[in-house]
Amino acid sequence: MSILKKSKLLVVDDSAFMRKLISDFFLDHPYIEVIGAARNGKDALKKIEQLKPDVVTMDVEMPEMNGLEALKEIMQKHPVPVVMLSSTTQRGADNTLMAMEYGAVDFVAKPSGTISLDLHKIQDELVRKVIGASKISISKLHKPLRTKLAINQPMRVTVSNEESIDTTKTKPLETSFPTISQKSWAKTSKKIILIGTSTGGPRALQEVITKIPATVNAPILIVQHMPAGFTKSLATRLDQLSEIHVKEAEQGDILQKGTAYLAPGGYHLKLKKVGSSFAVVLDQDEPPRSGHRPSVDVMFENVSQYSDFDKIAVIMTGMGYDGSKGLVSLKNTGNVIAIAESAETCIVYGMPKAAVETQLVDEVADVDNIAQTIMKYMP
Template structure:
């Protein structure tokens, strides 16, 4: 038998039909081959130890040992990148978020329940996520306990002119002034993220103080129905208020607005207020709705606010084109998550390559970096 440099995939589902369907998705794939299947969580743990796959797809809802309990044991005993398959119910959304907290790389929503005869609708998404997950470092998946830490208020500010420098000099606030940054002007924080984003957002948002003098707009690539659960979870854990954005929301300081799955998040000025506009008619951008690019481009038209733009872990390059637009219109400080802490270093890498990023920061220091640019 010849040596294969393909990534090895184990498919876990209690339905024989679903195991066959998912396995068939990878027939002829040049990057991934299915090396085995398992019918429940217990079977999966045994097969992981014997087959040593590079990546696993696993259903959340299974008898004997469900996907969540199996995932916890896998990450403890034989860590491996896992993509969860979840139903689109409220419980399914909450389970998907728990799975990522326990160490799953990402999830894919089944289009129509436990046995989805129309699973082909998510074939491209699942294949792409499996191909990327196979190369994720498991050490990045095992850090699951995020504890909010207070932000130091009046410390010196780290500012960098060279966009590719990660270790920036420590300087005082006068340096920011010289570089055209007025700390007293109105501010808005914009955050874009994808694969690995729920954990990264939890790390960042829970460290922001309730008296933050800026509203926060968030685009996290997720299907409709899942962003509400994400918002509610972050709201429970955070000092700032976190909500799923609604059409017509008037922006308030200390509130984070999460773009709903399936809708672009845009911003318009109405008199002296700033209002959220949700758009589900504009097509997905690079396959995404909500799109970070669309949010950034929309906010770039608002010229009487300074922007702090943050791009975190995720596949692809969403956000980099929008960042260019932001930088052409007014004062913008751009922060990218470092490769060291990204689950997938795609979106931040693309942003850094624009040469417009001011700071490259580990995820546990991003909240602090944001606060340095605010009043």
């Protein structure tokens, strides 16, 4: 009988108490084995070289060399999947987003500050994210972000039952997709763009949102799986880098063309009609869907009831299958172009894979081509 090889975990935290607590989460775990601990970034770099872990958990805020500085060096010298542990302060949220940009795979928010005596509250989440990170190919880590690519540059996009458009060595897809109906898709009709993503999403969103021109003739709704406190930092960061306006969605926001509304952590993002306009509804009453609030499925299903606009639905990197059920609702009730991120560029090919398996996806594109693919269907 073959013995399952466990993934090796290095725990990095300046608190001995936290190192012990996190290590204890993985005692007798069937898939993960803690092979060591490090007290700061410098120590982590040495231990990574010596112990060659498959995955690392790392505190953001540490003395001598903090998590951000260490992460930069790790990605240059010894790339390995890293899950960050962060405080929920404004500074902690901003630093966590920088860590995502530097190549961290995911993060977990500590429930109560640097030394969290109640860390057990996030035990299941941390264990799940470490297992997920341990399966990620090193080749997927720390690819440089290519932002603001000209919209008219060649695309790598595959279209249903047709030849590739403007190809640069596009591989044929195993799944057959429904043909896009040119009759039902009129460029002149009103549009809304819906984007859902999870693990690896902050970097993917930066790739996509920064390439959408200010003249885009539609509002954009975004669900990124993130806890409360982090979505505002993400929206601010994207707004600084983008031509369009990006904001954390607020109750009652009237949708404007050229503005992206990011669902705040802890709230489902929905719409309601106000006269001839649409307003944001933030819902905390509906329970999480598949463990997520905000949920991509909830957003897609809610928007599917409105026939006032055609929808462009985009599903990008992430674990699980959030978005695939909502995609069925969208396709059953209106004109929808569905775009999935390719397996080649996803940090985790979970959500896009589930979407592709519905047989309702129209286009598959690498993350750096998704903005062009969206714009192809815009007036």
